[in-house]
Amino acid sequence: MQDFKNKVAVITGGASGVGRSLAFSLGKRGAKIVVGDVDKDAMQKIEADLAEADIESVVGFCDVTSRDSLGELAKKAIDKFGGIDLAFANAGISSGESGAMWDYSEKDWQWCFNVNLWGVVNTISVLVPHLLARDGQTHFIVTGSGNGGLIVLPDQPIYTASKAAVQAVTENLHNQMLAGETNVTVSALFPGPHVVETGLFNSGRVRPEEFQKGDGNVNSTGITSVDDLRAMCAEYGIDLKSTHPDEVAEMAVEGIEKDQFWLLKTTPESEAAIKRRADNVLNRITPVPEQLGS
Numbered sequence: 001m002q003d004f005k006n007k008v009a010v011i012t013g014g015a016s017g018v019g020r021s022l023a024f025s026l027g028k029r030g031a032k033i034v035v036g037d038v039d040k041d042a043m044q045k046i047e048a049d050l051a052e053a054d055i056e057s058v059v060g061f062c063d064v065t066s067r068d069s070l071g072e073l074a075k076k077a078i079d080k081f082g083g084i085d086l087a088f089a090n091a092g093i094s095s096g097e098s099g100a101m102w103d104y105s106e107k108d109w110q111w112c113f114n115v116n117l118w119g120v121v122n123t124i125s126v127l128v129p130h131l132l133a134r135d136g137q138t139h140f141i142v143t144g145s146g147n148g149g150l151i152v153l154p155d156q157p158i159y160t161a162s163k164a165a166v167q168a169v170t171e172n173l174h175n176q177m178l179a180g181e182t183n184v185t186v187s188a189l190f191p192g193p194h195v196v197e198t199g200l201f202n203s204g205r206v207r208p209e210e211f212q213k214g215d216g217n218v219n220s221t222g223i224t225s226v227d228d229l230r231a232m233c234a235e236y237g238i239d240l241k242s243t244h245p246d247e248v249a250e251m252a253v254e255g256i257e258k259d260q261f262w263l264l265k266t267t268p269e270s271e272a273a274i275k276r277r278a279d280n281v282l283n284r285i286t287p288v289p290e291q292l293g294s
Protein backbone atom coordinates (compact mmCIF):
# COMPACT_ATOMS: atom_id res chain seq x y z
CA MET A 1 0.00 0.00 0.00
CA GLN A 2 1.85 3.05 -1.21
CA ASP A 3 -0.70 5.84 -0.99
CA PHE A 4 -2.45 6.39 2.33
CA LYS A 5 -4.50 9.37 1.14
CA ASN A 6 -8.18 8.84 2.10
CA LYS A 7 -7.44 5.33 3.31
CA VAL A 8 -9.29 4.42 6.51
CA ALA A 9 -7.13 3.08 9.34
CA VAL A 10 -8.62 1.51 12.49
CA ILE A 11 -6.19 1.34 15.42
CA THR A 12 -7.00 -0.53 18.63
CA GLY A 13 -5.26 0.78 21.73
CA GLY A 14 -4.73 3.86 19.60
CA ALA A 15 -4.98 6.53 22.29
CA SER A 16 -1.48 6.07 23.71
CA GLY A 17 2.06 5.06 22.83
CA VAL A 18 2.69 3.18 19.58
CA GLY A 19 -0.99 3.35 18.52
CA ARG A 20 -1.15 7.10 19.04
CA SER A 21 2.03 7.61 16.99
CA LEU A 22 0.62 5.39 14.22
CA ALA A 23 -2.50 7.57 14.15
CA PHE A 24 -0.44 10.72 13.54
CA SER A 25 2.01 9.08 11.15
CA LEU A 26 -0.83 7.81 8.91
CA GLY A 27 -2.97 10.92 9.44
CA LYS A 28 -0.15 13.16 8.21
CA ARG A 29 -0.06 11.04 5.05
CA GLY A 30 -3.76 11.76 4.43
CA ALA A 31 -5.37 8.70 6.03
CA LYS A 32 -8.64 8.89 7.97
CA ILE A 33 -8.12 7.61 11.48
CA VAL A 34 -10.36 5.53 13.72
CA VAL A 35 -9.02 5.11 17.24
CA GLY A 36 -10.49 2.57 19.65
CA ASP A 37 -9.38 2.48 23.27
CA VAL A 38 -10.56 2.00 26.86
CA ASP A 39 -8.68 4.93 28.43
CA LYS A 40 -11.18 7.78 28.35
CA ASP A 41 -8.70 10.53 29.32
CA ALA A 42 -6.22 9.50 26.62
CA MET A 43 -9.11 9.23 24.13
CA GLN A 44 -10.22 12.80 24.86
CA LYS A 45 -6.67 14.01 24.39
CA ILE A 46 -6.03 12.29 21.07
CA GLU A 47 -9.43 13.40 19.75
CA ALA A 48 -8.49 17.03 20.41
CA ASP A 49 -4.92 16.60 19.13
CA LEU A 50 -6.00 14.92 15.87
CA ALA A 51 -8.55 17.69 15.25
CA GLU A 52 -5.88 20.33 15.89
CA ALA A 53 -3.60 18.59 13.37
CA ASP A 54 -6.48 18.65 10.82
CA ILE A 55 -6.60 14.87 10.67
CA GLU A 56 -10.08 13.47 9.98
CA SER A 57 -10.86 11.00 12.74
CA VAL A 58 -13.29 9.11 14.92
CA VAL A 59 -12.32 8.20 18.47
CA GLY A 60 -14.54 5.61 20.14
CA PHE A 61 -14.58 3.38 23.19
CA CYS A 62 -13.48 -0.11 22.17
CA ASP A 63 -12.52 -2.94 24.50
CA VAL A 64 -10.71 -5.57 22.41
CA THR A 65 -11.71 -8.32 24.82
CA SER A 66 -15.28 -7.94 23.50
CA ARG A 67 -16.29 -8.71 19.92
CA ASP A 68 -19.43 -6.59 20.37
CA SER A 69 -17.29 -3.62 21.35
CA LEU A 70 -15.05 -4.14 18.29
CA GLY A 71 -18.18 -4.45 16.13
CA GLU A 72 -19.39 -1.07 17.40
CA LEU A 73 -16.03 0.49 16.49
CA ALA A 74 -16.17 -1.05 13.00
CA LYS A 75 -19.69 0.33 12.57
CA LYS A 76 -18.48 3.82 13.57
CA ALA A 77 -15.68 3.58 10.98
CA ILE A 78 -18.02 2.44 8.21
CA ASP A 79 -20.81 4.93 9.06
CA LYS A 80 -18.35 7.82 8.98
CA PHE A 81 -15.85 6.79 6.30
CA GLY A 82 -17.56 4.02 4.27
CA GLY A 83 -15.13 1.13 4.88
CA ILE A 84 -11.83 0.00 6.39
CA ASP A 85 -8.50 -0.27 4.52
CA LEU A 86 -6.01 -0.80 7.35
CA ALA A 87 -6.63 -2.50 10.68
CA PHE A 88 -4.09 -2.43 13.50
CA ALA A 89 -4.54 -5.03 16.26
CA ASN A 90 -2.33 -2.99 18.55
CA ALA A 91 -3.91 -2.88 22.03
CA GLY A 92 -1.75 -4.61 24.60
CA ILE A 93 -0.92 -4.58 28.30
CA SER A 94 1.64 -5.83 30.73
CA SER A 95 0.16 -7.20 33.94
CA GLY A 96 3.25 -6.26 35.96
CA GLU A 97 4.07 -9.72 37.27
CA SER A 98 7.31 -10.39 39.10
CA GLY A 99 8.95 -13.18 41.04
CA ALA A 100 8.26 -16.92 40.75
CA MET A 101 5.67 -17.80 38.12
CA TRP A 102 4.04 -20.46 40.28
CA ASP A 103 3.07 -17.66 42.68
CA TYR A 104 1.44 -15.41 40.08
CA SER A 105 -2.17 -14.51 40.52
CA GLU A 106 -4.39 -16.18 37.94
CA LYS A 107 -5.83 -12.69 37.39
CA ASP A 108 -2.44 -11.61 35.97
CA TRP A 109 -2.51 -14.50 33.49
CA GLN A 110 -6.15 -13.98 32.59
CA TRP A 111 -5.98 -10.22 32.06
CA CYS A 112 -2.83 -10.38 29.95
CA PHE A 113 -4.05 -13.21 27.72
CA ASN A 114 -7.50 -11.65 27.49
CA VAL A 115 -6.14 -8.39 26.08
CA ASN A 116 -2.95 -9.46 24.29
CA LEU A 117 -4.06 -12.75 22.72
CA TRP A 118 -7.87 -12.73 22.72
CA GLY A 119 -7.79 -9.05 21.77
CA VAL A 120 -5.88 -9.95 18.60
CA VAL A 121 -8.11 -12.98 17.90
CA ASN A 122 -11.24 -10.85 18.36
CA THR A 123 -9.86 -8.08 16.17
CA ILE A 124 -9.16 -10.61 13.42
CA SER A 125 -12.66 -12.07 13.75
CA VAL A 126 -14.41 -8.70 13.60
CA LEU A 127 -12.24 -6.58 11.28
CA VAL A 128 -10.81 -9.04 8.72
CA PRO A 129 -14.23 -9.61 7.08
CA HIS A 130 -14.45 -5.85 6.48
CA LEU A 131 -10.99 -5.86 4.86
CA LEU A 132 -11.95 -8.81 2.66
CA ALA A 133 -15.12 -7.01 1.58
CA ARG A 134 -13.26 -3.88 0.52
CA ASP A 135 -12.33 -3.23 -3.11
CA GLY A 136 -8.56 -2.97 -3.56
CA GLN A 137 -5.64 -3.95 -1.36
CA THR A 138 -6.08 -3.82 2.41
CA HIS A 139 -3.69 -4.40 5.30
CA PHE A 140 -3.94 -6.10 8.72
CA ILE A 141 -1.12 -5.31 11.14
CA VAL A 142 -0.59 -7.07 14.46
CA THR A 143 1.56 -5.46 17.13
CA GLY A 144 3.50 -8.31 18.66
CA SER A 145 6.76 -8.11 20.55
CA GLY A 146 10.31 -9.32 20.06
CA ASN A 147 9.88 -10.53 23.66
CA GLY A 148 7.97 -13.73 23.00
CA GLY A 149 7.64 -13.32 19.25
CA LEU A 150 11.38 -13.71 18.57
CA ILE A 151 13.20 -14.46 21.82
CA VAL A 152 12.31 -15.29 25.43
CA LEU A 153 13.24 -12.59 27.91
CA PRO A 154 13.11 -13.75 31.53
CA ASP A 155 11.47 -10.76 33.22
CA GLN A 156 7.79 -10.92 32.22
CA PRO A 157 6.80 -14.57 31.65
CA ILE A 158 3.08 -13.90 31.19
CA TYR A 159 3.60 -11.10 28.67
CA THR A 160 6.25 -13.15 26.83
CA ALA A 161 3.93 -16.16 26.58
CA SER A 162 1.05 -14.01 25.28
CA LYS A 163 3.26 -12.49 22.56
CA ALA A 164 4.62 -15.90 21.53
CA ALA A 165 1.02 -16.97 20.90
CA VAL A 166 0.29 -13.69 19.08
CA GLN A 167 3.19 -14.35 16.70
CA ALA A 168 1.85 -17.82 15.86
CA VAL A 169 -1.58 -16.34 15.16
CA THR A 170 -0.13 -13.57 13.00
CA GLU A 171 1.99 -15.90 10.88
CA ASN A 172 -0.96 -18.22 10.31
CA LEU A 173 -3.23 -15.32 9.39
CA HIS A 174 -0.58 -14.38 6.83
CA ASN A 175 -0.46 -18.01 5.58
CA GLN A 176 -4.24 -18.10 5.16
CA MET A 177 -4.30 -14.80 3.26
CA LEU A 178 -1.64 -16.13 0.89
CA ALA A 179 -3.40 -19.47 0.45
CA GLY A 180 -6.70 -17.74 -0.28
CA GLU A 181 -5.06 -15.20 -2.63
CA THR A 182 -7.00 -12.49 -0.79
CA ASN A 183 -6.68 -8.71 -0.96
CA VAL A 184 -5.36 -8.58 2.64
CA THR A 185 -1.64 -8.18 3.34
CA VAL A 186 -0.60 -9.12 6.88
CA SER A 187 2.32 -7.63 8.82
CA ALA A 188 3.87 -8.32 12.20
CA LEU A 189 4.95 -5.13 13.98
CA PHE A 190 7.71 -5.38 16.59
CA PRO A 191 8.01 -2.07 18.45
CA GLY A 192 11.66 -1.23 19.03
CA PRO A 193 14.56 -1.62 18.50
CA HIS A 194 14.83 -0.68 22.19
CA VAL A 195 12.20 -0.50 24.93
CA VAL A 196 9.63 1.98 23.63
CA GLU A 197 8.71 5.03 25.73
CA THR A 198 5.00 4.33 26.16
CA GLY A 199 2.46 3.68 28.89
CA LEU A 200 2.99 -0.12 28.75
CA PHE A 201 4.71 -0.26 32.14
CA ASN A 202 1.76 1.58 33.65
CA SER A 203 -0.93 -0.69 32.18
CA GLY A 204 -2.46 -0.96 35.67
CA ARG A 205 -4.18 2.36 34.89
CA VAL A 206 -6.65 0.51 32.65
CA ARG A 207 -6.88 -2.76 34.59
CA PRO A 208 -10.57 -3.67 34.90
CA GLU A 209 -12.16 -4.44 38.25
CA GLU A 210 -12.77 -8.10 37.32
CA PHE A 211 -9.03 -8.68 36.86
CA GLN A 212 -7.85 -6.98 40.04
CA LYS A 213 -5.77 -9.37 42.11
CA GLY A 214 -7.72 -8.79 45.29
CA ASP A 215 -4.67 -7.85 47.35
CA GLY A 216 -4.72 -4.25 46.09
CA ASN A 217 -1.36 -4.85 44.46
CA VAL A 218 -1.92 -4.12 40.76
CA ASN A 219 1.74 -4.20 39.82
CA SER A 220 4.16 -6.42 41.72
CA THR A 221 7.27 -5.02 40.02
CA GLY A 222 6.98 -1.46 41.34
CA ILE A 223 8.01 -0.34 37.85
CA THR A 224 5.47 1.96 36.20
CA SER A 225 7.52 3.74 33.54
CA VAL A 226 10.49 3.32 31.23
CA ASP A 227 12.41 5.63 33.58
CA ASP A 228 11.74 3.26 36.51
CA LEU A 229 12.98 0.38 34.36
CA ARG A 230 16.08 2.34 33.35
CA ALA A 231 16.87 3.07 37.01
CA MET A 232 16.47 -0.61 37.93
CA CYS A 233 18.70 -1.69 35.02
CA ALA A 234 21.35 0.85 36.09
CA GLU A 235 21.50 -0.88 39.48
CA TYR A 236 22.55 -4.05 37.62
CA GLY A 237 25.05 -2.15 35.47
CA ILE A 238 22.81 -2.28 32.37
CA ASP A 239 22.52 0.88 30.29
CA LEU A 240 18.92 0.63 29.04
CA LYS A 241 18.37 2.42 25.75
CA SER A 242 14.89 3.47 24.66
CA THR A 243 13.02 4.31 21.46
CA HIS A 244 10.37 7.01 20.89
CA PRO A 245 7.03 5.61 19.63
CA ASP A 246 7.08 8.05 16.67
CA GLU A 247 10.18 6.21 15.41
CA VAL A 248 8.30 2.90 15.64
CA ALA A 249 5.33 4.33 13.73
CA GLU A 250 7.54 5.67 10.92
CA MET A 251 9.32 2.32 10.62
CA ALA A 252 5.94 0.55 10.50
CA VAL A 253 4.41 2.85 7.90
CA GLU A 254 7.49 2.66 5.69
CA GLY A 255 7.32 -1.16 5.90
CA ILE A 256 3.60 -1.19 5.09
CA GLU A 257 4.37 0.95 2.03
CA LYS A 258 6.66 -1.88 0.91
CA ASP A 259 4.18 -4.66 1.84
CA GLN A 260 6.70 -6.09 4.30
CA PHE A 261 5.62 -8.86 6.67
CA TRP A 262 8.32 -8.12 9.26
CA LEU A 263 7.99 -4.56 10.56
CA LEU A 264 11.12 -4.96 12.59
CA LYS A 265 14.14 -2.82 13.36
CA THR A 266 17.03 -4.68 14.97
CA THR A 267 20.34 -3.81 16.63
CA PRO A 268 23.52 -5.92 16.60
CA GLU A 269 22.58 -6.99 20.16
CA SER A 270 19.03 -8.06 19.27
CA GLU A 271 20.22 -9.87 16.14
CA ALA A 272 22.77 -11.75 18.24
CA ALA A 273 20.01 -12.78 20.66
CA ILE A 274 17.78 -14.05 17.82
CA LYS A 275 20.71 -16.01 16.38
CA ARG A 276 21.53 -17.44 19.84
CA ARG A 277 17.98 -18.75 20.12
CA ALA A 278 18.13 -20.41 16.68
CA ASP A 279 21.57 -21.86 17.50
CA ASN A 280 20.32 -23.19 20.83
CA VAL A 281 17.51 -25.05 19.10
CA LEU A 282 19.59 -26.36 16.20
CA ASN A 283 22.53 -27.42 18.37
CA ARG A 284 20.47 -28.60 21.38
CA ILE A 285 22.18 -26.04 23.63
CA THR A 286 20.47 -25.55 26.98
CA PRO A 287 19.37 -21.89 27.06
CA VAL A 288 20.64 -19.40 29.62
CA PRO A 289 18.51 -16.33 30.42
CA GLU A 290 18.80 -13.43 27.98
CA GLN A 291 19.41 -10.01 29.48
CA LEU A 292 16.92 -7.17 29.31
CA GLY A 293 18.15 -4.64 26.77
CA SER A 294 19.43 -7.30 24.37
Ligand SMILES: NC(=O)c1ccc[n+]([C@@H]2O[C@H](COP(=O)([O-])OP(=O)(O)OC[C@H]3O[C@@H](n4cnc5c(N)ncnc54)[C@H](O)[C@@H]3O)[C@@H](O)[C@H]2O)c1
Nearest residue numbers: 013016017018039063064091092145191195196198199200
Ligand atom coordinates in the same frame (compact mmCIF):
# COMPACT_ATOMS: atom_id res chain seq x y z
N1 LIG B 1 6.46 -0.29 24.78
C1 LIG B 1 7.25 -1.28 24.33
O1 LIG B 1 8.47 -1.31 24.58
C2 LIG B 1 6.65 -2.37 23.48
C3 LIG B 1 7.54 -3.34 22.96
C4 LIG B 1 7.02 -4.36 22.18
C5 LIG B 1 5.66 -4.41 21.96
N2 LIG B 1 4.82 -3.46 22.47
C6 LIG B 1 3.37 -3.57 22.17
O2 LIG B 1 2.91 -2.35 21.60
C7 LIG B 1 1.48 -2.31 21.74
C8 LIG B 1 1.07 -0.92 22.19
O3 LIG B 1 1.50 -0.72 23.53
P1 LIG B 1 2.29 0.60 23.98
O4 LIG B 1 3.67 0.19 24.30
O5 LIG B 1 2.05 1.70 23.04
O6 LIG B 1 1.60 0.88 25.41
P2 LIG B 1 0.50 1.97 25.84
O7 LIG B 1 0.04 1.57 27.20
O8 LIG B 1 1.05 3.34 25.67
O9 LIG B 1 -0.66 1.77 24.76
C9 LIG B 1 -1.54 0.66 24.83
C10 LIG B 1 -2.96 1.14 24.65
O10 LIG B 1 -3.84 -0.01 24.71
C11 LIG B 1 -4.99 0.38 25.45
N3 LIG B 1 -5.69 -0.79 25.97
C12 LIG B 1 -5.41 -1.52 27.08
N4 LIG B 1 -6.36 -2.46 27.24
C13 LIG B 1 -7.22 -2.34 26.21
C14 LIG B 1 -8.39 -3.04 25.82
N5 LIG B 1 -8.88 -4.07 26.55
N6 LIG B 1 -9.04 -2.65 24.69
C15 LIG B 1 -8.56 -1.61 23.96
N7 LIG B 1 -7.47 -0.90 24.29
C16 LIG B 1 -6.81 -1.28 25.40
C17 LIG B 1 -4.45 1.30 26.54
O11 LIG B 1 -5.48 2.11 27.11
C18 LIG B 1 -3.42 2.10 25.76
O12 LIG B 1 -3.98 3.27 25.21
C19 LIG B 1 1.12 -3.42 22.72
O13 LIG B 1 0.60 -4.54 22.02
C20 LIG B 1 2.45 -3.77 23.35
O14 LIG B 1 2.48 -5.09 23.85
C21 LIG B 1 5.30 -2.44 23.20
